[in-house]
Amino acid sequence: MAAGLREMRQSLHSVRVEVAERETRRDAPEDTAQSFARWSEMFLSGDRAQFLTPDSYGPLPPRRNWLAGKPFGRPLNEKSVRDAVGQVYCLRPPGDGPAEALLVPYRWIGGISDEIPYDMHVSVREEPSQYPRALPWAPPLFAGRGWAEGWQHGYPVETPYISLASSDPADWVVDRREVKDGRPAIRVWVPLSERPLAREWPVEGATTWEGLLAWFTDDSHHDLFRVEHAHHLRAEDAADAAPGRWTGDATVCRLSDFRSLPDGGRMPFAGTTTAYRQPPGEFLVWGESEEGAPDHPLVWASRTSEWRVEALEPLDPTAELWIDAPEGSYRSEGRGGQIAGVSRPWSWLVLMTGSRxxxxxxxxxxxxxxxxxxxxxxxxxxxxxxxxxxxxx
The missing domain is CATH 1.20.5 (Single alpha-helices involved in coiled-coils or other helix-helix interfaces)
Incomplete structure (x- = not known):
C-alpha cells in the first residue's frame, strides 16, 4: 500500500497540471451556503512550484458546474507574467532564497495603459471575507512535497490525505478488512497523538484518540480512496468496531477516478474533502449515516471542496519556476509582505490604503x-x- 503512494509521488515529480475546483461554505448551520469556483494551472517539480489562478476566480456562475481557463502551457517568467491576469504564486526551497512569492497583476478597466501593470486594487494581504483564499488545491499532487502540509493550512485536520501520504508507514496499523463505501477495503489506522487514558464515554470500553483512518482498495492496486481525520473512538482491541464514531470536528477526504500514470503508479483524478463542525464548546459523539451525512442534528458540513484534474503532462525537471517579483507587485516571504521596488514605509502605506x-x-x-x-x-x-x-x- 505504501509502495503505491511512493510510486505515485515519483511519477508526479515534474508535471504540468490543470485543475478545476468548486467549494461550498457555511460558517453556521443556519447560514446560506456560499459557492465558489476557480481554475488553476500548476507547474510542479520537486519542492518547486508555480501556480496561476486567472481572474475568473470567484462565485460559481449560475448553471455552470466548473470554471474553465486558458492555459499558458509553459511556466511564466519575468516577461510573460505581465500578460497574466490573476494570481501567480511561486514556491521554492528556503535555502534558495525567499521561500514564496505572491504576484498579483491588475489591469486598468477601459484599457488605460500603465507603465507597471501591478496594483494593489486586488486585495492581497486579506482576501474579501466572502471569498476563500485563492490557492489551488489538489492533495495527491502535493503529497510528499516539503511545503505542502504547512503551505495552505498547516494542520492535519485540513490535509488528511497529505498527512497520511507523508507519514512513516512504520506507524501504520492495519486494522482489518471490511466493506467501505460499497467496496472491499483494507482499513489502516495512523495515530497522531500518544496513547490516551481511558475516559468515561457513551461507548463503553472505548477511548478517544486523534488520528487518521484510511481505506485502501482490497485488490492488486491498493488505491487509497478515503482518509478521515478526527478524534476517533478506539476500543482496546484495534480490530473492534469502535472506529467509525467520532468526537469533536472531523474532516473526510474521498478520492475517485483512479488512472494509471505514464511513469508508473496510479493517481485519483478527482476528489472531495468535507469538513464537519459542531457548535463551539460541544464535544459530541457522532458518525456518518449510510448517505454520508452526519447522524447528529447539531453537526453540519461547514466546507465541501471538490477538485478534478483536467490535464496532466510531463514537465522538464530543469524548468525555472521562480519569478523575481516585478516592481510594484506584492512579495511574500513568509514573514509578512512588501511591495517590490519600494521602501518598507512606502510599501506599508500601499498595503494599508489598498492602492499604489x-x-x-x-x-x-x-x-x-x-x-x-x-x-x-x-x-x-x-x-x-x-x-x-x-x-x-
Missing part, C-alpha cells in the same frame, strides 16, 4: 500643510513688519 497611489493621498495633505507652514514662516521671517514688529509708533 494610496501613499500620495495619505502623505499629500500633511505634506501640503507642512509646505504652507514653511512658506508662511519664511515670509514672516523675511518681512518682520508684516508680523506687527518694528511698526512705527
Amino acid at each position: 497611489n494610496g501613499p500620495y493621498w495619505a502623505l499629500g495633505p500633511p505634506a501640503g500643510l507642512a509646505l504652507v507652514a514653511v512658506l508662511v514662516w519664511g515670509v514672516r521671517r523675511r518681512h518682520p513688519a508684516r508680523r506687527g514688529r518694528n511698526a512705527a509708533p
Whole structure:
C-alpha cells in the first residue's frame, strides 16, 4: 500500500497540471451556503512550484458546474507574467532564497495603459471575507512535497490525505478488512497523538484518540480512496468496531477516478474533502449515516471542496519556476509582505490604503500643510513688519 503512494509521488515529480475546483461554505448551520469556483494551472517539480489562478476566480456562475481557463502551457517568467491576469504564486526551497512569492497583476478597466501593470486594487494581504483564499488545491499532487502540509493550512485536520501520504508507514496499523463505501477495503489506522487514558464515554470500553483512518482498495492496486481525520473512538482491541464514531470536528477526504500514470503508479483524478463542525464548546459523539451525512442534528458540513484534474503532462525537471517579483507587485516571504521596488514605509502605506497611489493621498495633505507652514514662516521671517514688529509708533 505504501509502495503505491511512493510510486505515485515519483511519477508526479515534474508535471504540468490543470485543475478545476468548486467549494461550498457555511460558517453556521443556519447560514446560506456560499459557492465558489476557480481554475488553476500548476507547474510542479520537486519542492518547486508555480501556480496561476486567472481572474475568473470567484462565485460559481449560475448553471455552470466548473470554471474553465486558458492555459499558458509553459511556466511564466519575468516577461510573460505581465500578460497574466490573476494570481501567480511561486514556491521554492528556503535555502534558495525567499521561500514564496505572491504576484498579483491588475489591469486598468477601459484599457488605460500603465507603465507597471501591478496594483494593489486586488486585495492581497486579506482576501474579501466572502471569498476563500485563492490557492489551488489538489492533495495527491502535493503529497510528499516539503511545503505542502504547512503551505495552505498547516494542520492535519485540513490535509488528511497529505498527512497520511507523508507519514512513516512504520506507524501504520492495519486494522482489518471490511466493506467501505460499497467496496472491499483494507482499513489502516495512523495515530497522531500518544496513547490516551481511558475516559468515561457513551461507548463503553472505548477511548478517544486523534488520528487518521484510511481505506485502501482490497485488490492488486491498493488505491487509497478515503482518509478521515478526527478524534476517533478506539476500543482496546484495534480490530473492534469502535472506529467509525467520532468526537469533536472531523474532516473526510474521498478520492475517485483512479488512472494509471505514464511513469508508473496510479493517481485519483478527482476528489472531495468535507469538513464537519459542531457548535463551539460541544464535544459530541457522532458518525456518518449510510448517505454520508452526519447522524447528529447539531453537526453540519461547514466546507465541501471538490477538485478534478483536467490535464496532466510531463514537465522538464530543469524548468525555472521562480519569478523575481516585478516592481510594484506584492512579495511574500513568509514573514509578512512588501511591495517590490519600494521602501518598507512606502510599501506599508500601499498595503494599508489598498492602492499604489494610496501613499500620495495619505502623505499629500500633511505634506501640503507642512509646505504652507514653511512658506508662511519664511515670509514672516523675511518681512518682520508684516508680523506687527518694528511698526512705527
